[in-house]
Amino acid sequence: MTAVAEIQAPEALEISPAKERLLRVAIDLFYEKGFERTTVRDIAARAGILSGSLFHHFKSKQEILYTAMALTTRSMGESAEAAVQGIDDPVEQLRALVVCELNSIHRESEHAAYVLVDEWRSLDSEHREAVLALRDSSYERCWDVALEGCKARGLLKTDAKIARQFIRGALAWTRNWYRPEGELTIAGLADEVLQSFLKN
Amino acid sequence: MTAVAEIQAPEALEISPAKERLLRVAIDLFYEKGFERTTVRDIAARAGILSGSLFHHFKSKQEILYTAMALTTRSMGESAEAAVQGIDDPVEQLRALVVCELNSIHRESEHAAYVLVDEWRSLDSEHREAVLALRDSSYERCWDVALEGCKARGLLKTDAKIARQFIRGALAWTRNWYRPEGELTIAGLADEVLQSFLKN
DNA sequence: GCTTGACAACCAAGCGCTTGCTTGTTTTTA
DNA sequence: TAAAAACAAGCAAGCGCTTGGTTGTCAAGC
Numbered sequence: 001m002t003a004v005a006e007i008q009a010p011e012a013l014e015i016s017p018a019k020e021r022l023l024r025v026a027i028d029l030f031y032e033k034g035f036e037r038t039t040v041r042d043i044a045a046r047a048g049i050l051s052g053s054l055f056h057h058f059k060s061k062q063e064i065l066y067t068a069m070a071l072t073t074r075s076m077g078e079s080a081e082a083a084v085q086g087i088d089d090p091v092e093q094l095r096a097l098v099v100c101e102l103n104s105i106h107r108e109s110e111h112a113a114y115v116l117v118d119e120w121r122s123l124d125s126e127h128r129e130a131v132l133a134l135r136d137s138s139y140e141r142c143w144d145v146a147l148e149g150c151k152a153r154g155l156l157k158t159d160a161k162i163a164r165q166f167i168r169g170a171l172a173w174t175r176n177w178y179r180p181e182g183e184l185t186i187a188g189l190a191d192e193v194l195q196s197f198l199k200n
Numbered sequence: 201m202t203a204v205a206e207i208q209a210p211e212a213l214e215i216s217p218a219k220e221r222l223l224r225v226a227i228d229l230f231y232e233k234g235f236e237r238t239t240v241r242d243i244a245a246r247a248g249i250l251s252g253s254l255f256h257h258f259k260s261k262q263e264i265l266y267t268a269m270a271l272t273t274r275s276m277g278e279s280a281e282a283a284v285q286g287i288d289d290p291v292e293q294l295r296a297l298v299v300c301e302l303n304s305i306h307r308e309s310e311h312a313a314y315v316l317v318d319e320w321r322s323l324d325s326e327h328r329e330a331v332l333a334l335r336d337s338s339y340e341r342c343w344d345v346a347l348e349g350c351k352a353r354g355l356l357k358t359d360a361k362i363a364r365q366f367i368r369g370a371l372a373w374t375r376n377w378y379r380p381e382g383e384l385t386i387a388g389l390a391d392e393v394l395q396s397f398l399k400n
Numbered sequence: 401g402c403t404t405g406a407c408a409a410c411c412a413a414g415c416g417c418t419t420g421c422t423t424g425t426t427t428t429t430a
Numbered sequence: 431t432a433a434a435a436a437c438a439a440g441c442a443a444g445c446g447c448t449t450g451g452t453t454g455t456c457a458a459g460c
Contacts, residue, residue, distance in 0.1 A: 041420095
């Protein structure tokens, strides 16, 4: 019998308030310094406990990262589904998804979306698969529907798959230059994205 | 007197063949596992020497990263300048720069471009500034010229600065899905990029 | 032509410190 | 009063880096 990993399915993760507080602290630190440079002592200190006490809540540092990423993925999927609900026009679906992604990068949930992108490599492979499967079944599915809809109406300049990747890249990169406090609003930025990637 | 950092100006870096070999090994490992997870013992072992001997060539692990990033930045700047040389049409300048960037991500120099993007946070701030200054004065300048040229001819759908960021994001993201061994060539991918971001 | 000295490259050993995590016990909470 | 949460202490392993000495190379000096 090979070592069984016993990964908690992300759909089934239940989080106590105490755990949630620790996760918020951990996510902040992962955002500030990265997973590898963040020590369990760092996390514990900012949470006001000793490092050993962390392991009462999580069985390893890796499990902290996994839990953070799985929860973030789950909630981003839920946001995406909520965003397109009741919208039939694929262009408006796309706009809603762009706004939704920009919000999760620039507004919500204490940098959780940053960690999701940056620390992918620090997540070991079994956990990675679990998170990926969850993302494909919720978040990515919403995007596929919207983009295929645009494609069917002849609104895309390129293949839907390529457009998806271009848009995803452009949105992910906004974290390196865009600040929602400035003149350009998130809705305005979303307009620019649609204008760039759709025929007009 | 505060501690003086004594950073080697990236323009003045001279690299012996031995150092270059070590840098190649280090870059490969940084690409595979990340800077933090790569130990000096890893680098030395793959290079066939003992870990202490590394410090005969570099005075710290940090200096290995800095040297790698500075050299990569320098050579990417040179490539960009060579790519646009003799081209007057801003659209063709842009095409050349896109191809150039795609090449450095997907073809050349043992993943050096990956490391440049991924390990930015592991570079400490003084070194970061030095690399950034070099990039702005060569690589970014080429892009600015090309995009302002497009803008002046009314070919851009958005502000030149925003277009720059969208394109940069889309190109950087290609590493997560595009493989040059597949059906789509780099020139073909560059076509798709131009078609997406320029008026047609 | 052989010796000498200087230098770069590397080895062998290990120091001081930090890391993730464990254990046994005490405090807090419900 | 029992379970949950936190403490106190520390272990084993691994980390970047240092030190002192051993090679191999090659040009200058007699």
